[in-house]
Structures are given as structure tokens and as C-alpha cells.
Amino acid sequence: MNNQLHELLKQSSARHDHLCPRQVLGVRMGLAGLAAIGLEAPMPHKAALVILETDGCFADGVEVASGAVVGHRTLRIVDQGKIAATFANVESGQTVRLAPSLDVRQRALKYAPEIKKKYYAQLKGYQIMPETELFTFQEVKLEPALKLIISRPGLKAKCANCGEEIINERQVCAEGKVLCRTCAGERYYNSLEITL
Ligand SMILES: [Zn+2]
Ligand SMILES: [Zn+2]
Structure with a gap:
């Protein structure tokens, strides 16, 4: 195992009190994803946008390796419940989605034949397998486009229904009104408030 990987795994596991295959x-996906869009890890300031398809241990691994963080708007989660991530180069626009090879668990065992327990064989195998065996790489186009996701600082709108402020051009136009996504029906919660 090389030093960079060792150091990053140490940083990631320190957040969890354990090191797990995810x-x-x-x-490894953080490193491979940035390389696939022509960037070194950790990314130069705001050079990439990383979109994770799940949260949890996997996400911490990608974070420490890529340097992507929510606070810099370089990290987002679109929760599809998958161990996968898409890396977009903000300058060139090149965008690549990485996911584990479908048979990655089986393949990992071959790299640690001396270890009987599958969990530990995967833990070791994933560290030494070549990237091309570990992941699939797919060129993709973001929808909505990268520019729209990043938007511009300072833009503000006000929802005609709830009155709340909306930044980063996340408002929608419906029936001639400017609405927040929640009021337009794209909601992740229902209000329990009793209206008198
Ligand atoms: Zn874990
Ligand atoms: Zn609203």
C-alpha cells in the first residue's frame, strides 16, 4: 500500500473508529475520480464538483481523498442508495461517473487469497486492486447542467407562496409565479403544523 493511501485511510477511519471496505x-474512488477528470488529489480550490450517490462510511472516504466539502459547494449528495460518485471538472466540464465493478467483491478475494473471512479479504483487496478492476468509468452529462448546479453567488429570489428566500437559482416558475421547490411540490417533508 502506498503512503498516500495509507494516510487517507487513517484520516477516514479516524472519523469512525473503524476501517471498513466502504x-x-x-x-480509492476519490483519488481515481479526480484523476479521471485530469485533477490531482486533493483538488485545487473549487476545481471539481463531486456528487455522491449515498452517505455513510463511503462518503467519508471520498471526502478525505478528494478534498470535496459541502462548505465549499464542491460536494453534494443525490441519494440513490448506491456506492457511486460523479466527478465534474469545473473548468473543462469533463464529467465521469465511477461505480464499483459489478463483481468487485469476488475480484477482491483473489487479491487476498490468504484471508478466509470475506469482509477482511475485501478490506485488503480493495486497497491493492488496480483502479480499472475496482471501478467502472463512465463519461456522463449532468442534468441539470454543471453551470446551473453551481449557479452564481448573490442571486436571490422570494417564494410567492411561503415567502422564504431562495438562493442559487433553485426557484421554479409555475403558473406565472416564482415558487420554492417545496411549494411547487418537490418536497421531502409534510408539515405537521395545525392551521387554525
Ligand atoms: Zn464503516
Ligand atoms: Zn415556498
């Missing part, structure tokens, strides 16, 4: 996948 963190290894995350760290």
Missing part, C-alpha cells in the same frame, strides 16, 4: 472504496 471507506476503502471511497478513498
